[in-house]
Amino acid sequence: MHRWSQLFIPTLREAPADAEVASHKFLVRAGYIRQVAAGLYSYLFIGQRSFNKIVAIVRQEMDTIGQEFYLPALHPRELWEASGRWAVMGDNLFRLKDRKGAELCLGMTEEEVMTDIARKELRSYKQLPQIWYQIQSKFRDEPRPKSGLLRVRQFLMKDSYSFDLDPAGLDVSYQKHRDVYRRIFDRCGLKYMIIEAHSGAMGGSQSEEFMVRTPAGEDQIVSCENCDYAANLEKATSKLAPVTDLALEGDGSPLEVHTPGQKTIEDVARYLGVSPKNKIKTLALMAAEKDPKTGKSRPRPVILLMRGDHQMNEAKLSSAVEGRETRPMEAKEIEDLFKSPAGFLGPIGIDWAKDMKDVDRPVLFVDKALEGRSNLISGANREDYHVKNITPGKSFHPTAYADLRSVSAGEGCPKCGSPLRIDTAVEIGHIFKLGYKYSESMGARVLDKNGKEVTPIMGSYGIGIERILTAAVEQGNDDNGFWLPAAIAPFEIVVTSTNVRDENLKNAAENIAQRLESSGYDVLLDDRDERPGVKFKDADLVGIPYRVTVGRKVTEGTVEVVQRSTREMTDVSIAAITEYFQGKLRPAL
RNA sequence: CGGGGAGUGGCUCAGCCUGGUAGAGCACCUGGUUCGGGACCAGGGGGUCGGAGGUUCAAAUCCUCUCUCCCCGACCA
Structure with missing residues (x-):
């Protein structure tokens, strides 16, 4: 029998001054957690009790499809070198040295360690498929921990990894996780949605996130008010209302117009009496490109054309440039390429790369919303001038068309055309078809039926334990406190x-x-x-x-x-x- | 890393501008009264004012440096 009089449940009348979001305030006030440092928390008695219940549910459900391991949190550099992530993860990876000077890191996830086991132990297709999971502290040196337990530097994560002989097998493992995740989150009493996610620069194909709507969240999700379409803003697309193109003027060739001092899209559109939708927005970036000869990184111009009223999406840009780092061009770089100051940039008169391998020429990506449009207005690459009669594919030749824009609320659902809404949400789980990235780079191989060596295909699947609690608190609270679903309440x-x-x-x-x-x-x-x-x-x-x-x-x-x-x-x-x-x-x- | 804010008993904050013996509420301890929505009275304990240096007869207060925390941005399989 638990008697309150004997327990340590340090409730607070007031919330700590630095707490902003509901879950942070209440978890501290209710005596669940105490902060140790930025992004590091102690879990006190009732907090830990709640975590234990969540973990028990996760474990019980995961045991129906997988096998629990327990791996070290401390990993040798060599493993992360093998996967390539030692270099890729940058400052987000906690790194340290042991007394002998050997370098180690604190695991952010466990692909390396799991794949290492797989490559050492798996020999035959008969041993596949495998689903291995663990529940372990994960470490990320976040640039900005925030919102209590929402974004922390050490957190509990259930992560699992599947190894299959072929993509069809991966589909099965993926679906198993999808089903189990639904059971887990249902049992935890959360109202969540499953959305299409951006696969990121790490490759991989299909990826879905389990999201809980809350203003405290950090992700933006797009969903249809009518059908089941839902996607991360990083991935979402929409149907656009048709736009009436302008009539051709003059003889149809590009026609310069004087636009003194009119630099922004709105200024130019107003000055010329047209809609921003008939205007091309030109974004000038530099991408880090590896020089094929020296192997050194050198900047390469990447120019984006968007419809005047559209916003560029960073994640989509990242996909378009295949993960290369990008930054805005500096004024001098703009002058060098366009021979014009910013504000009057456009695609004409420049010899664009034919594809990404054409490394000596600048890249021009044109957003798909401009594909098929005609008689647009862009900058003339000459101060105080813009140019009419611009038709993509005719007036200039892009390197490629790409989806680069962010969806806006109210645009049409790509499936059914109904209006889309955008909400903020917390990611509580993620399932991800990894593909061959780790098995390939780390050299996992099994023999198939024919005695031929094949590389197993992998999936990775995560659940943030703290985020389940956090999302539950965000989902149920009022002025006096919060209530948890019985299954995860202390x-x-x-x-x-x-x-x-x-x-x-x-x-x-x-x-x-x-x-x-x-x-x-x-x-x-x-x-x-x-x-x-x-x-x-x-x-x-x-x-x-x-x-x-x-x-x-x-x-x-x-x-x-x-x-x-x-x-x-x-x-x-x-x-x-x-x-x-x-x-x-x-x-x- | 860029921008903004904050560090004063356990918690929330005042005091700083205009330098002169460190305060309030809550919490805590003792005694008494009270007991269905964070009681009241009386007494009491507890603070190197984040740290270092400087200015000054005198620094929580002014100056310099520094650390930490929060928020926005960047970042974030």
């Missing part, structure tokens, strides 16, 4: 006796708590010698879904049951208390 019921000095009440509360506990419920008995108000406030704060108030009605043989989320209050006879919760917390299946 306790299911708090039994509050209004006055422990009254022997009758004290004994009744003790008795009820005892009975509930022996019926299998997780019960916290608030037996503190505090005024009722204090105990009610604390009960409201700490996230327990039900409160049983043992008070003045005891003489009539009843107690009050309060459901925290709805504040709904029910008088229940003491004799029938366990049955009451049978219906609430253990509904018949």
